[in-house]
Amino acid sequence: MNKYIWAAIICSLLLMITGCGGGDSGGEEIELTWSTTSGYSPEAPTQAASEHIAGKVREFEEAYPNVELVTEIQNSNIDEAMARILEQADSGRAPDLAAIDSYLLDRYKDYLQPLDDLMKEKGMEEEDFFPFAQDVMKGEDGKIYGLYMGTDTRVMYYNTEVIDSPPETWDELIETANDIQAEGYEGIILPGGRGEGASVTTLWPLFWGQGGELVDEEGNPTFGEGENREKMLEVLETMQQAVEEGALPQRMSSYGAEGDLNEEIAGGNAAMFLGGSFQESFLKETLGDDFENWDIAPLPQMEGGEPASTSGGWTWGIFTEDQEKQKAAFDLITDTFITGEAMDALDQLPALSTLYESEDYDGTEFTEKFRESLETEANVRPSATSYRVITVEMQTALSDVIAGNKTPEEALDDAWEVANSN
Amino acid sequence: MDANNNMTINHAEKKRGSWRSSPLLWLIPLIAVLAFVFVYPIFQIVRLSFTDANLIDADFDYTINSYIRLFTLPGFYQMLSTTSFFVFFSVVFQLICGFFISLLIVQGEKFKIKGTVIVRTAVLVAWAVPGVIIGIIWNTMYNETDSGIFNYILSFIGMGPQPFLSDPLLSLLSVTIANIWRGTAFSMILIYAGLQTLPSDVIEAARIDGANAIQRLTRVILPILSPILLINLIIISIDTFNTFDMVMALTGGGPGRSTEVISLSIYNSIFNKFNMGEGTATAVVLLFINVMMTMVYLKVLGRKDK
Structure with missing residues (x-):
């Protein structure tokens, strides 16, 4: 009797093993893990984004019935989340697909799979993306390692009823700010405190506009030595001059993010401010009919400086080596996130320039100008690990100068001493 | 035989009594909790303070540079x-x-x-x-x-x-x-x-x-x-x-x-x-x-x- 029982158990086990290993690989159940931010998931905070992504995920699951989609929501602290994915990739435990902050993509390229063939299959060309996005996506070997989805840029918003022609240089900006104050408006308002907004909106565009480099090719800080020091010093001196001449309110030293300006904008006393493309929707919502009096212009530069802005946004990278998973992952991201419909739902600017002509992309009043900015002025922050210290120290330096706590030289020297000693 | 048994029982009771009267038994849970939520984190913080650890790289080396930097920068x-x-x-x-x-x-x-x-x-x-x-x-x-x-x-x-x-x-x-x-x-x-x-x-x-x-x-x-x-x-x-x-x-x-x-x-x-x-x-x-x-x-x- 025992013999029969053992034979039955062995047969069942064999059947199970052959059942698992056999069959057509196309119909095989696979698990696709995608690590995404909550904003790029069905749990997105806005209804439009959430409905769009949830709908597209459902469509994907219908198109790929053999793929089980496992969603991992990243930590809301972006830098911490990015560090974790890098650690996972380093130990061979990376998710199959992950949303990666665009300026950090470089750090992941050793672990990511090239996407050139998949792009070709979809009819996507590298040149369809803006030049700054191509630089981010391309590895040293010329292959594409990430797909840029939404992006943003920094501009100057101004009220056309108060300002006829927008200032192009900081000298003009200080003059205009003083003129409009006589009419009862605030001067120029901008993020000048401790926060990333101060770096990307106020500091870097002025520094890059003069050809300044924050780090060298090895990622070591360079902003405080040689010609770079002169350029950075000029930026801080301009801020000091703007405060001393009454064009820039001292309280800007406590505004670290672009959003910190919103309260003043809503108050109605601001006639111009430096901010991000993402503030357009706030402006529209808050100002109502008065919004039609507002326009945007490139960020004012130093005398002789080139136009420059900062762009951010997110990319997608594929870690899995399994080709079937790669194809499914690529379809998921291109159909869900790299479409005109997606950009409208997510209220973002496409990094794929061809999407601006797409029928399913509506855009906004300023879309064309934002597009021009992305095409001609956009820069991306360096992905070097030293960047965190550089940005924190320079935000502090800017805040100190605007508050009148330190001279530009003292502030820059202190920032350089800390950043260079890491 | 009985006397021997009584002595053994008394000895065991004494032993048990000394355990019962000792506060150590009652303090063990508290010591364990304190060690886990207080002593161990402090030990880890002191240990990490003698490293160049950061949130980006998993690897780190032991050094006193963190203190030197802290006091001199x-x-x-x-x-x-x-x-x-x-x-x-x-x-x-x-x-x-x-x-x-x-x-x-x-x-x-x-x-x-x-x-x-x-x-x-x-x-x-x-x-x-x-x-x-x-x-x-x-x-x-x-x-x-x-x-x-x-x-x-x-x-x-x-x-x-x-x-x-x-x-x-x-x-x-x-x-x-x-x-x-x-x-x-x-x-x-x-x-x-x-x-x-x-x-x-x-x-x-x-x-x-x-x-x-x-x-x-x-x-x-x-x-x-x-x-x-x-x-x-x-x-x-x-x-x-x-x-x-x-x-x-x-x-x-x-x-x-x-x-x-x-x-x-x-x-x-x-x-x-x-x-x-x-x-x-x-x-x-x-x-x-x-x-x-x-x-x-x-x-x-x-x-x-x-």
Whole structure:
């Protein structure tokens, strides 16, 4: 009797093993893990984004019935989340697909799979993306390692009823700010405190506009030595001059993010401010009919400086080596996130320039100008690990100068001493 | 045989009894919990402070560079002086305000004045509100635009808008005042409880002996209250040294580093600059200061108590 029982158990086990290993690989159940931010998931905070992504995920699951989609929501602290994915990739435990902050993509390229063939299959060309996005996506070997989805840029918003022609240089900006104050408006308002907004909106565009480099090719800080020091010093001196001449309110030293300006904008006393493309929707919502009096212009530069802005946004990278998973992952991201419909739902600017002509992309009043900015002025922050210290120290330096706590030289020297000693 | 058995039983009972009477058995759970949630994290922080660990790379080396950098780079001594100013004035005024408010309430209750419960509740609310919310509330009051409450009031007396949060010195003063408001309630609760236990016959005796109000306060009430004041002083000092949430919400440490107290500096080093080594080295300095202050308080004030 025992013999029969053992034979039955062995047969069942064999059947199970052959059942698992056999069959057509196309119909095989696979698990696709995608690590995404909550904003790029069905749990997105806005209804439009959430409905769009949830709908597209459902469509994907219908198109790929053999793929089980496992969603991992990243930590809301972006830098911490990015560090974790890098650690996972380093130990061979990376998710199959992950949303990666665009300026950090470089750090992941050793672990990511090239996407050139998949792009070709979809009819996507590298040149369809803006030049700054191509630089981010391309590895040293010329292959594409990430797909840029939404992006943003920094501009100057101004009220056309108060300002006829927008200032192009900081000298003009200080003059205009003083003129409009006589009419009862605030001067120029901008993020000048401790926060990333101060770096990307106020500091870097002025520094890059003069050809300044924050780090060298090895990622070591360079902003405080040689010609770079002169350029950075000029930026801080301009801020000091703007405060001393009454064009820039001292309280800007406590505004670290672009959003910190919103309260003043809503108050109605601001006639111009430096901010991000993402503030357009706030402006529209808050100002109502008065919004039609507002326009945007490139960020004012130093005398002789080139136009420059900062762009951010997110990319997608594929870690899995399994080709079937790669194809499914690529379809998921291109159909869900790299479409005109997606950009409208997510209220973002496409990094794929061809999407601006797409029928399913509506855009906004300023879309064309934002597009021009992305095409001609956009820069991306360096992905070097030293960047965190550089940005924190320079935000502090800017805040100190605007508050009148330190001279530009003292502030820059202190920032350089800390950043260079890491 | 029976005698032997009895001896063995007695011996076992004695052994069991000695275990039963030993407090060790009862302390084991507490020791285990303390070791897990207190000793081990401190050990890890001290260990990490001797490394160059950061939040980006998993690898790190052991080094004392974090301490060398901390003590030699710009910012450390400013942070210490900022923290000293913040802690000293917060503690002194929390103690004074807490004492006088509780004294007023006790006197009010004595004379059956209406509204003492409302005052007590109102002060307690400040203690119950989370630090982040307090930071936001005071931020609204200190707002430097026309919508700022203090600046609006000041405009009536022609004092114009004051840079409460963007002037380096004024911002530190603003943060300290907000913290005094927040912490006064805790001092009030402790001192109020202490005042309730004051023996009325001793005060009455002092009165009969001819002691006036100030003499009764300084020679009778304060000495009796000193153990409570000591505990209060230790708690609010450590609490103020560790204040992070309210300052973060109110100024974020700015402008520049004008309001960056030690605990905020730890946060910035670890979560903004990703420098775990430097952040934990600063945490060890904070731990050292807290321990030293507690020991000094116990030595100086505790001796009087004996």
